[in-house]
Amino acid sequence: MKADAGELAAALAPGALLALAGLGAGGLLAATLAPAEREALGAMLAPRAALLLLAWAALAIALGVLGRRAHAVWVRQPARLAEAAQALLADGDAVRKQPLPAAAACASSARALVDVAERLARQRDALRADIGAKVREAARGIEQERSRLAALMSELTQSVIVCNLDGRILLYNPRARLQFRALSPTGGAELLGLGRSIYAVFDRQLVAHALESVQQRLQRGAAQPSAQFVTSSRAGQLLRVQMAAVRDPSAAPGDAAQLSGFVLMLHNITREFEQDAERDRLLHALTEGSRASLGSLQAAVDMLELPDLDPSARERFLRVVREEVRSMTARLQSLAANASESLKTRWPLEEMLGEDLVQAALRHIEARSQVRASAADVDPGLWLRVDSYALLQALASLAARLAEEFGVARVQLRLRREGERVHLDLAWNGTPISTETATAWESSPMTVGDDASPLSVRDVVERHGGAFWFQRERARQEAFFRFLLPRAQPQEQLEATAVLRSDSRPEYYDFDLFRSGAQGRELGERRLVDLAYTVFDTETTGLDPAQGDEILQIGAARIVNGKVLRQECFEQLVDPGRSIPAAGIPIHGITPAMVAGQPGIGQVLPAFHAFASDTVLVAHNAAFDMRFLQMKEAATGVCFEQPVLDTLLLSAVASPKQASHELEAIAARFGIPVLGRHTALGDALLTAEVFLRLIPLLAAQGIHTLDQAREAAQRTWYARLSY
Structure with missing residues (x-):
């Protein structure tokens, strides 16, 4: 930890002053004595020099302790109080949970100053709350319009x-x-x-x-x-x-x-373009093939009309007619099959709550047929990945056929999970049907009343990559059709906002960017509040990249217009290409199984470089993370040339009297909750919140631009560290 120069001076100054006073007094005394008297005095003090030195040391230590204590009470503690008050002034709402520092041993005047600052802060908070209430009342209409826009855009x-x-x-x-x-x-x-x-x-x-x-x-x-x-x-x-x-x-x-x-x-339109191109190819082939076939057919018909045509020639021309008809039939069948396949894949599979699908099916069946439909045994939290339109057609078609051909008046829908699949049953009681009938219904086109579809139930099932069968339960006198459907899988990893603080509605907009100034201005001359930032962190196998340690994970968040964009995060595990030391796993929580199959740094680093383009990089103890990135420049061809800011150095600039500038200590001073620590994205988001709190503190010291912040950071003691 960096030594406090003022505290060291307060501890050593009494001993030095005591020594100087003793030497000065001795010199003055010696100047007033005769030579014989000086010799007598020296002879008397020489044997007692060690005792005098010990007395001086004891007195110097006692006075040094008192001086150090006085420095702590009268200098260091007021300085920390001033820094805390400055933080309170810059962002009071964020730090009100943390009391202003006031040690028990502070002088009464310092404690009184703390009390006054607390009262002023409370008054300021009350005024701010009152103003905030009025602002919220005035802005309610604007917020409603923004919410409507956000809802509209989302849908x-x-x-x-x-x-x-x-x-x-x-x-x-x-x-x-x-x-x-x-x-x-x-x-x-x-x-x-x-x-x-x-x-x-x-x-x-x-x-x-x-x-x-x-x-x-x-x-x-x-x-x-x-x-x-x-x-x-x-x-x-x-x-x-x-x-x-x-x-x-x-x-x-x-x-x-x-x-x-x-x-x-x-x-x-990639898929549409490919489908159109394939359709054009088929139509062109049909047109060209049909033109040739029609020409051959016309020539054969002309020859067959000749009255003197011999039997062998007639048979030859009849064979031409049959072959050309067969060829045209095959082409038309191929075109029809392609159109049917296109129809099968026209509607995309979508994630849908199983309960919603069942309710929609009940309404669809009752609206399209005379069958009464009900639901039972429906898993309430089950999600499916289905083509809901085609699936509703299949259910309604089967229900209508049951009513028309077997007089079934009631059907029941059931939905249950079975491993990674889902069972959707269309069940009824009473008259069973034969397996042959069920097979015929499965393969024939679906019809509901006057509505007909070129698709069959089998086509719908194949579209879902599932299965379909008919089954009887003789004990319950029940029969049912069962669809085996894909279950919607949860996302591979949670969004960072699922575990970290976020707003209820994602921010995909920032209208303040309409007021952005010219982009050509030099970054160094621009104000910190106007810049866009990428705040990042890395998790690594160890602390020494020169000795083979590798990156395990990169996490980053962006700051635009003074806001942390939690919906625009970068988080990627990296296969390090080497073993992960067991001692580090409890810290970062990344196991060999988690990185198995993940992309290597050669793929991840270019993607992160693109994510961070046109922004200023920010990290806590940035020299460590940048060293790992720089070690990979030659291998990946990716070079990070944008400016870099370090929250460790900026904290030392903004609050030089604080004992610690670790990330957790800074967050505690600002009242920022620490969640997701020692994950790359969690640390990046925490660093982003800390950085936003530091900007007004730097501005209070006259540090407004990027160049000013970098120059001030380089003058700190921590800037001497290297990796």
């Missing part, structure tokens, strides 16, 4: 992204998040996020051309102009993009070209 089935004119993303919906996950082999976290550039996905010139087209149409007086283009992603997928303009509300009424941003609506 849209189309991917929507809103950007400012710099191409920075300020809003996106969950559908867009899923869309970008499909565009990236590492989950898409490095592509989409608030404040990130859309040009990481789309070509800048393509977007600029579409935006120019929209502006030109605005100038010509178009009310709601839009532009559309098709582009391909880096993963080779085709995207149809429609662009609409976002007008600047502060623009003059006649200035139609004044824009503040644009909206992109995305649709992945």
Whole structure:
């Protein structure tokens, strides 16, 4: 731990002053004595020098202890009180849980100062609460509009992204998040996020051309102009993009070209393009093949009409007719089979609560047939992955056939889990059917009244990768059809917000980004409150990368406009390619089984580099984490050249009198709950919260820009440490 220079000086100063006083007094006394008297005095004191030195040492130690104690009471404790009060002033709501420091041995004046500060803080909190109540009341209407927008965006089935004119993303919906996950082999976290550039996905010139087209149409007086283009992603997928303009509300009424941003609506047309291409190929083959066949048929018919055609020639031309008819029939059957297969896969499988599916099936059966339907033995928490439309058709078709052919008036639906699958039963009592009838119903097209489908029950079951059978329970006089369906699997790992503090509604938008300034300004000259940050942490096999220790996990969160974007996190386990020391497993909790099959650092580091692009890196004890990243630059070809800030150093700048600058100690001073400690993402989120609390404390010391923060950090004692 760093020694306190003031405390050391307070402890040593009394002894030094006592020594100087003794030497000075002795010198003055010697100056007033005659030579003989000085010799007599020296002869008298020489044998007692050790006793005098011991007395000096005892007195110096006693005075040093008193000086150290006085320094603690009158200097160090008030300094800590001042730092705590400064933190209270900067972010009072976050630190009110932590009392202002006041040791029991403090002077009464210091304790009185603490009491006054506490009273002032309480008064400030009361005033702040009153102002906050009024602000909340005034902003309730705006919040309702924001909530409606968030709900609307969440329910849209189309991917929507809103950007400012710099191409920075300020809003996106969950559908867009899923869309970008499909565009990236590492989950898409490095592509989409608030404040990130859309040009990481789309070509800048393509977007600029579409935006120019929209502006030109605005100038010509178009009310709601839009532009559309098709582009391909880096993963080779085709995207149809429609662009609409976002007008600047502060623009003059006649200035139609004044824009503040644009909206992109995305649709992945890769599958449609492939299906259309295949359909075109089949139609082309059918057209060309049919043209040739019709030509042969026409020639054969012309020859068969000749009255003097001999029997052998007639038979030869009849064979041509039969072969061409057979060929055309095969082509038509192939086209019909392809159309049927396309119809089978038209509706995507979706995750659905089993109870909701059963209730929808009951309504569907009763609406489409004369059968009364009920439910029993339905697992309430069971989720399925189904094509609900096709499955409801299959259930209604079977119920209608039971009513029409066997007079069944009531059916019952049951839903139970069976291992990793789900049993969905359509059961009835009374007249049983034969296995042959059930098999015929399974393979024939589904019909409900006048409605007919080219699909069969078997097609629906194959679409789900499941099974279907008919079964009788003679003891209960019951028969049932059973569908074996896939169960919706839980996500492989919980979102970080499931265990860490978060808002009830994910933030996929930040309208303050509409006011972003020019991006070309040098980062060093920009204010800390205006920058975007990637706060990260690593878990490693050990502490020495030069001796073969490797990264086990990287976790990161982004800060944009002073907010921690908990929905835009990066968390990835890494296969270290070596054994994990048993001594470290209780600390980071990562076992060899957890990293087995995970990507190596060669795949993870480029994805993290893309995630952190255009941001300032932040870490606690950043030199340690950066050393691990730098050791992999040559192997991965990835170099992190952006500025780096260290919360350890910044805490020493903001609160130099504090005894500890460990992450937990800083969090305790700010009243931040410590959750998920010693996981990469948990530590990154905690560091992000700490960093946000440090920014106003740095501003109080005149540290406003990135360059000022880096220079101040480099002057601290902790900056001398290296790895």
